[in-house]
Amino acid sequence: MRRGPFRPGDRVQLTDPKGRLHTITLEPGKTFHTHRGHVRHDDLIGAPDGTVVEHTAGTDYLALRPLLSDFVLSMPRGAQVVYPKDAGQIVTYADIFPGATVVEAGVGSGALSLSLLRAVGDTGRLLSFERREDFAEIARANARTFFGREHPAWSVTVGDLVEALPRAVGPGTVDRVVLDMLAPWDCLDVVGEALVPGGVLICYVATTTQLSRVAETARRAGGWTEPVAWESLVRGWHLEGLAVRPEHRMHGHTGFLLTLRRLAPGVEEHRRTKRPAPGAYGEDYTPVVEEEWSAEDLGERTRTEKRLRRTVRDARAAAEARDAIPENDPRREGVSGA
Known part of the structure; x- marks a missing residue:
């Protein structure tokens, strides 16, 4: 699925001379149209990956198979994706390894699930939990489109x-837990029960309020190592002769990551020798209170039911197009190469 010449059913990313991207699924006899002309799918079928095809108007398009990062940014989405x-960083700092048993909540559109499935491989297990049936269906379809079939390591449960x-x-059978949800602190007890001693919990949250609440709840609960938190900012660079400079636009804040590790049974805490900063728990500090959160509270854009x-x-249509590949096609043999 990731090697060899282009075949019917392959997703191909076309890049024009201005760097604009278009992703198509190859079908014999079909054409890709722009306002200036079209590219025939038949001109790509059988051509090698990394080829250049000419538009009827004379424009050259570079044709490549999309990378996982390309697919994530162009796939149908019902919820905001993990970039x-x-x-x-989640795969690396949570130490997701082949054969691991990983729990994920929530699934959203399945962007992070694809990276986790690649990391655990066919011999691992990814148990994903999503509250919304429509989001779960979108995630399943996106995974089928990308891998070409149902991934044998993946199960999706709709529920809390x-x-x-x-x-x-x-109890004690899960190696890693990844939480991408509004209130991960509500899940610390059940997650702690499921994790093996030394297992890793990594939380992806959008705001400093969420970040603080997860950390303080874990400290009060005991049984966890000291939380470690960070964010990453990615800035591209313009490279042209001597004009080497940062890009004017960059990928700024998307979310915070926080990691904890589960302590052995009976170990409540590992005492800190570093004192809290002055004023950290002073008069202005407000202890955690029980309250309901919503996506709108965090500034997340909601999608209408019609758009969902x-x-x-x-x-579903993209997944069905990939499902239409004949059963004896070599691309259906396994998913680990996807």
Whole structure:
């Protein structure tokens, strides 16, 4: 699926001379149209990856198979995706390894799930939990489109993590947990029960309020190492002769990452020798209070039901197009090479 000449059913990314990207799925007899002309799919089928095809108007298009990062940014989405810069750090700093048992909540559009599935491989397990059925359907369809079939390591459960996780796994059987949700602090008890001693919990949150609340809740609960938190900013560079400078636009704040490790049973805390900063818990400090959070509270843009239904249809159509590849096609042999 990732090597050899282009074949029907392959996704191909076309780049024009101005750097604009267009992703198409190859079908015999079809054409890709722009306002100036078209490119015939038949001119790409059988051509090698990294070829250049000429538009009927004379414009050259570079044709490449999309990388995972390209697919994530162009796939149908019902919820905000975890961007590649954060997904890469989650896989690395949570130490997601082949054969691991990983729990993920929530799934959203499945962007992070794709990176986690690649990391655990066919022999691992990724148990994903999502509260919304429409988001879960979009995520399943996106994964089928990318891998070309159902990934054998993946299961998606629609429901609340706190209620569903104890029914899905036994105590101390999960290696890693990834939480991308509004209130991860509500899940610390059930996650702590499921993790093996030394297991890693990594949380992806959008605001400093969430970041602080996760850290303080874990400290009060005990049984966790000291939380470690950070964010990453990615700035591209313009490279042209002697004109080497930072790009005017950059990928700024997307979210914070926080990691904890589970202590052995009976170990409540590892005492800190470093004192808190002066005033950290002074008169202005407000202890955690119980309250309901919503996506709107964090400034997240919500999508209308009509738009979500259209996204579900688009994701399902892309997956069905990939499903239409004949059963004896060599691209259906395994998913680890995707």
